[in-house]
Amino acid sequence: xxxxxxxxxxxxxxxxxxxxxxxxxxxxxxxxxxxxxxxxxxxxxxxxxxxxxxxxxxxxxxxxxxxxxxxxxxxxxxxxxxxxxxxxxxxxxxxxxxxxxxxxxxxxxxxxxxxxxxxxxxxxxxxxxxxxxxxxxxxxxxxxxxxxxxxxxxxxxxxxxxxxxxxxxxxxxxxxxxxxxxxxxxxxxxxxxxxxxxxxxxxxxxxxxxxxxxxxxxxxxxxxxxxxxxxxxxxxxxxxxxxxxx
Amino acid sequence: xxxxxxxxxxxxxxxxxxxxxxxxxxxxxxxxxxxxxxxxxxxxxxxxxxxxxxxxxxxxxxxxxxxxxxxx
Numbered sequence: 001x002x003x004x005x006x007x008x009x010x011x012x013x014x015x016x017x018x019x020x021x022x023x024x025x026x027x028x029x030x031x032x033x034x035x036x037x038x039x040x041x042x043x044x045x046x047x048x049x050x051x052x053x054x055x056x057x058x059x060x061x062x063x064x065x066x067x068x069x070x071x072x073x074x075x076x077x078x079x080x081x082x083x084x085x086x087x088x089x090x091x092x093x094x095x096x097x098x099x100x101x102x103x104x105x106x107x108x109x110x111x112x113x114x115x116x117x118x119x120x121x122x123x124x125x126x127x128x129x130x131x132x133x134x135x136x137x138x139x140x141x142x143x144x145x146x147x148x149x150x151x152x153x154x155x156x157x158x159x160x161x162x163x164x165x166x167x168x169x170x171x172x173x174x175x176x177x178x179x180x181x182x183x184x185x186x187x188x189x190x191x192x193x194x195x196x197x198x199x200x201x202x203x204x205x206x207x208x209x210x211x212x213x214x215x216x217x218x219x220x221x222x223x224x225x226x227x228x229x230x231x232x233x234x235x236x237x238x239x240x241x242x243x244x245x246x
Numbered sequence: 247x248x249x250x251x252x253x254x255x256x257x258x259x260x261x262x263x264x265x266x267x268x269x270x271x272x273x274x275x276x277x278x279x280x281x282x283x284x285x286x287x288x289x290x291x292x293x294x295x296x297x298x299x300x301x302x303x304x305x306x307x308x309x310x311x312x313x314x315x316x317x318x
Contacts, residue, residue: 017285026274034266041259042282048260049286050293056316057297063311064304076299078292 002028004209008176009035011144015111016042036178047084047114054081058088061097070100079105083112086121095124103132110137111145118152131161138169147176155189162190167201174210183210184217187226195229203233251275258282 002010009032014021016039027035061069073082086094086109098106098121110133113121122130130153137146146165150173153161162170177183190198202208218226251272255263258279267275297316304312 017281018288019281023281025277026270027278030266030269034264034269037264038267041261041264042285044261045259045282046286046289050290053293053297053316057300060304060312060315063308063315068305072300072303076303077296080289081293081296 003032004175005032005178006030006035008032008144008147008178009039012148013039013042016046043115047087054084055088057081057085061085061089062093066096066100070097073097074101074105079108080112083109084114087114087117091120091124094121095126098125099129103129103136107133107136107140107145110149111142113152115148115152119154122149122152122157123154127157127160130157131164134161135164138165138173143169143172144176146173147178150186151177151179151182155185158186158189159191159194162194167197168205168207170198171202171205171207171210174213177213180213181217184214184219184222187211187214188219188222192225192229195226196233199226199230199233249275251279254279255282258286 006028010021010024010028013027013035014024017024027038030038061073064072073085077085082105086097089097101109106129110118130149134146134149137149146169150158150162165173174183174187177186187195198211202211215223247268249268249272251270252263252268252275255267255275255278259282263275267278270278297318301309301313301316301318
């Protein structure tokens with residue numbers, strides 16, 4: 001039986017290779033760590049291929065007024081190509097361009113960003129732009145892409161960007177995080193009121209698995225906050241048990 | 247250990263395949279190599295098609311400069 005981590009990696013690899021997961025055959029037998037390493041290699045290869053031409057497009061983008069560049073990009077560039085170009089633009093230019101793109105296109109583009117560049121790129125964007133993209137991914141039920149997007153967000157942006165996302169969607173997104181330690185960092189920056197909402201939703205939906213992945217990586221302070229939030233919901237015993245078990 | 251499938255995947259990735267992949271049957275490795283090269287080729291075709299289309303809609307006054315920038 002494949003684990004959650006393996007399933008996530010298989011879907012990510014299938015997306016990169018533009019094939020159905022079923023096409024990957026025996027790859028499902030490999031460990032999540034091997035799948036992750038292979039995915040990184042495929043990502044590297046696809047980003048390096050024809051790099052000089054993509055860099056040329058990035059340079060040409062600078063010759064055009066931002067509004068025109070954004071219109072052309074959205075009209076003729078597949079999101080995967082736009083993401084490669086974005087990775088080669090300066091941060092200010094990328095932020096300016098992203099601010100002119102529709103949230104739907106930005107949401108389509110975000111999962112294709114070079115993971116090595118995505119963090120600094122997102123840091124340059126207004127929070128409301130990133131939040132709008134996150135909202136589109138949530139509406140599309142693309143929890144995997146959501147997880148990858150949230151994982152790359154600068155932490156100060158996370159709480160505000162997730163404000164527009166409902167609690168159940170956040171819990172499902174938590175299931176798709178590649179790095180549980182990063183998920184814990186995300187949980188730690190959420191305000192108490194949001195933590196309470198997540199605990200309530202997890203209790204109502206019996207959907208604890210996402211939060212459970214973060215628990216072993218939480219700081220003592222965050223664990224205390226979580227316990228306090230659970231206490232206010234009258235679910236203190238349950239969360240105490242979970243914290244003790246983690 | 248080198249096998250034809252592992253070599254093909256290494257060529258497709260331009261790198262030594264990650265440890266653990268050698269556990270796959272050789273024909274699966276060769277198939278993965280094909281998937282990687284096909285994805286790269288699809289991406290390349292997409293790039294060229296997008297570039298052609300973009301040049302058609304770039305404002306005329308900057309078209310020559312844009313063509314130079316993208317190496318055409």
